[in-house]
Amino acid sequence: MDLSQPIEENYANPKTCFFHVFFKASALAFYILSALFADSFVIIFVITVVLSALDFWVVKNVSGRILVGLRWWNEINDQGESTWKFECLDQESLALINPKDSWLFWWTLYLNAACWTILGIFSLVRFQADYVLVVGVCLSLGIANIIGFTKCRKDAKKKIQAFATQTIASRVSSTIQSAFSIV
Amino acid sequence: MSNSYSDSIPLNASSQSDIDEIENLINASVQSGPATVLPARPLSPPRASIPVSTSPFIQSNIPPPPPLSSSSSNQKVPYVPDAPTPPPPVGNSSSILATGFGPTPNTLTEPVWDTVKRDLSRIVSNLKLVVFPNPFREDPGKALRDWDLWGPFFFVVFLGLMLSWSASVKKSEVFAVAFALLAAGAVILTLNVLLLGGHIIFFQSLSLLGYCLFPLDIGALICMLKDNVLVKLIVVCVTLAWSLWAAYPFISSAVNLRRKALALYPVFLMYVSVGFLIIAID
Numbered sequence: 001m002d003l004s005q006p007i008e009e010n011y012a013n014p015k016t017c018f019f020h021v022f023f024k025a026s027a028l029a030f031y032i033l034s035a036l037f038a039d040s041f042v043i044i045f046v047i048t049v050v051l052s053a054l055d056f057w058v059v060k061n062v063s064g065r066i067l068v069g070l071r072w073w074n075e076i077n078d079q080g081e082s083t084w085k086f087e088c089l090d091q092e093s094l095a096l097i098n099p100k101d102s103w104l105f106w107w108t109l110y111l112n113a114a115c116w117t118i119l120g121i122f123s124l125v126r127f128q129a130d131y132v133l134v135v136g137v138c139l140s141l142g143i144a145n146i147i148g149f150t151k152c153r154k155d156a157k158k159k160i161q162a163f164a165t166q167t168i169a170s171r172v173s174s175t176i177q178s179a180f181s182i183v
Numbered sequence: 184m185s186n187s188y189s190d191s192i193p194l195n196a197s198s199q200s201d202i203d204e205i206e207n208l209i210n211a212s213v214q215s216g217p218a219t220v221l222p223a224r225p226l227s228p229p230r231a232s233i234p235v236s237t238s239p240f241i242q243s244n245i246p247p248p249p250p251l252s253s254s255s256s257n258q259k260v261p262y263v264p265d266a267p268t269p270p271p272p273v274g275n276s277s278s279i280l281a282t283g284f285g286p287t288p289n290t291l292t293e294p295v296w297d298t299v300k301r302d303l304s305r306i307v308s309n310l311k312l313v314v315f316p317n318p319f320r321e322d323p324g325k326a327l328r329d330w331d332l333w334g335p336f337f338f339v340v341f342l343g344l345m346l347s348w349s350a351s352v353k354k355s356e357v358f359a360v361a362f363a364l365l366a367a368g369a370v371i372l373t374l375n376v377l378l379l380g381g382h383i384i385f386f387q388s389l390s391l392l393g394y395c396l397f398p399l400d401i402g403a404l405i406c407m408l409k410d411n412v413l414v415k416l417i418v419v420c421v422t423l424a425w426s427l428w429a430a431y432p433f434i435s436s437a438v439n440l441r442r443k444a445l446a447l448y449p450v451f452l453m454y455v456s457v458g459f460l461i462i463a464i465d
Contacts, residue, residue: 041355042347045362046340053336061298074386076328082384130359 012098013066020063020105023055024112027138031119035131045134052138059109059145067101070156072148084148088156109149113142306334313394314429327387327433335393338400339365342457345403349464361460368453369393376446381438391433392450398425399454403461415462423458427451 027048034044064070069089076082089097120135309331311317339362347358373388402422406415430450438446 042344042358045355045358046344049340053333057302057333061302062295076330076384076387082386130355133359133363 012101016063016066017101017104019058020067021108023051023058024108027051027055028112028115028119031134031138041130045130048134049137052141056141056145060148063105064145064149064152067097067105068149068153069097070149070152072152084151086152086155088152088159106149109142109146113139113146116142302331302333305329305331306337309334309390310394310397313391313433314397314425327391330384330387330390332386332390332393335369335390335396338393338396342396342400342403345400345407346460346464349403349407349461351465357464361457364453365393365396365457372449372453375449376434376437379438379442379446381442381446383433383437388433388437391430395426395430395454396457398422398429399457399461402458406461406464412462419458419462423454426454430454 030051031044031048060072064072071087073085074082075085116135116139120132120139123131123135309327309329312327342365343358343361346361347354350357369389369392372392373383373385376383376388377385399419399422402418405418409415409418427450431447434446434450435443
């Protein structure tokens with residue numbers, strides 16, 4: 001109990017947090033270090049982009065679910081239109097989410113996008129079109145996740161509000177009903 | 184219920200109508216209550232558990248089948264009990280004890296391995312639908328309903344790698360050019376279809392054009408292994424024809440008849456140029 005409690009106060013899901021940060025950090029680190037050592041561009045490109053894509057998948061499917069309880073995806077309905085779907089945990093579980101987890105989640109997302117933007121500016125300044133391509137791909141993956149989860153969070157807040165007013169309305173009407181039945 | 188009120192309690196007409204109103208409110212809120220209590224949507228799981236050999240797309244309205252709820256159990260909080268092993272190229276394999284969030288299973292609480300399997304099976308089924316003959320090609324609008332960009336990503340990177348390995352000089356440029364050409368080409372082709380007044384969804388079209396690269400991937404692989412010019416020519420012609428055959432129904436059904444050629448010609452052009460790249464690499 002003593003050993004596990006400090007861990008729970010810090011991060012509820014340390015391994016998920018680790019992987020959430022790991023792919024982003026390794027993509028950035030690999031890109032920066034290899035650009036310094038000037039290896040074959042193909043290897044740099046492939047490994048960086050693969051790490052970024054894996055990170056995108058992990059954030060979207062795993063750490064988004066576990067750390068903040070949100071999920072987003074795109075569906076095409078029967079009429080052939082594309083709709084964005086958002087999913088969130090219900091009220092009680094959202095309250096149980098560790099604030100440190102969600103802090104880490106959001107801040108690493110933003111930091112990741114900021115780092116790639118800075119690296120992109122460096123590449124632009126040096127007129128290295130190849131590296132701009134790599135940065136462009138990684139940046140677009142990061143931004144896609146940011147936009148998706150931000151929309152999902154707003155949607156979740158709306159749902160919670162709607163649910164809260166719904167509960168209040170139903171409770172008010174049930175009290176009225178019970179009041180009438182007593183009378 | 185309103186009858187019982189009027190029987191037991193003498194009320195005047197306005198109070199009775201008020202009570203009716205309140206009852207309607209109560210009934211309405213009770214009925215819509217359960218729908219809003221469960222915020223999760225179970226629509227995507229049905230596609231996952233359906234075996235790949237049948238068409239997964241038409242059944243998107245079927246409620247989630249029982250096997251998916253097998254993983255839901257009794258813990259209160261989504262919690263990772265054991266260490267995720269170092270991820271294989273496609274994802275983690277940690278398992279999460281799903282919670283009992285009401286009666287419907289949802290994608291929020293499924294184990295990670297389920298997600299991986301679902302995405303992988305989606306790639307395979309999309310590939311089969313696009314590239315291989317199957318009865319659902321007649322309805323291409325519905326066929327690529329479950330688009331995903333992972334398959335195209337792998338195929339484009341694979342093609343770039345093949346071309347790069349086959350090249351004896353300037354490997355990096357070859358790879359970068361191939362990747363940029365394919366990515367930008369797919370985007371531009373999609374915009375072309377959309378601007379011609381076609382009805383296709385942006386990501387669906389990107390996904391389609393990526394999957395149609397699969398035959399050319401095979402062609403590039405064979406050309407890399409066998410360096411004979413004649414063999415290369417034949418292989419590339421065959422795979423090019425296969426790619427175009429695969430792409431044709433989707434693109435042509437998206438635009439109206441008079442503009443079919445306008446939509447198809449740039450696709451043809453792009454795949455032919457990729458074919459030339461494959462042949463010309465030495």
